[in-house]
Amino acid sequence: MPKQVRHDEWRKAVKSIGQIGEDIAADFLKKLGYKIIEKNYRIRGGEIDIIALNSNTLVYVEVKTRTSHRFGLPEESVTHAKINFLIRAAKFYRSNRSNLPEQERIDVVTVDFTSSDNPQIKLIKNAGF
Numbered sequence: 001m002p003k004q005v006r007h008d009e010w011r012k013a014v015k016s017i018g019q020i021g022e023d024i025a026a027d028f029l030k031k032l033g034y035k036i037i038e039k040n041y042r043i044r045g046g047e048i049d050i051i052a053l054n055s056n057t058l059v060y061v062e063v064k065t066r067t068s069h070r071f072g073l074p075e076e077s078v079t080h081a082k083i084n085f086l087i088r089a090a091k092f093y094r095s096n097r098s099n100l101p102e103q104e105r106i107d108v109v110t111v112d113f114t115s116s117d118n119p120q121i122k123l124i125k126n127a128g129f
Contacts, residue, residue: 021065074110
């Protein structure tokens with residue numbers, strides 16, 4: 001049973017770090033002029049971290065937060081499968097809403113805590129579609 005407790009504690013810590021990264025990313029995007037429409041849009045199989053407007057473009061944002069490079073850089077964890085999921089989720093999101101801009105794209109924001117308590121934030125535009 002102790003393994004289950006440790007696993008649950010680990011999952012809570014990872015979720016907390018991920019949520020901190022998403023909050024930092026949302027603030028970063030707002031400063032760049034993005035208007036946040038929705039956070040943590042869930043469908044079966046996963047979620048879109050942030051949905052925003054940037055000028056006349058609907059942007060689906062994947063946020064990757066890291067406290068270590070043990071498993072690579074944050075942007076390296078955005079796989080082809082993840083991009084395909086985001087495209088599928090974006091179609092579903094769009095199909096259930098009206099008055100959205102025709103232009104859309106997928107951006108990635110990385111939040112990297114590996115070098116200090118002040119995260120390095122990077123925006124990668126047009127990561128998919």
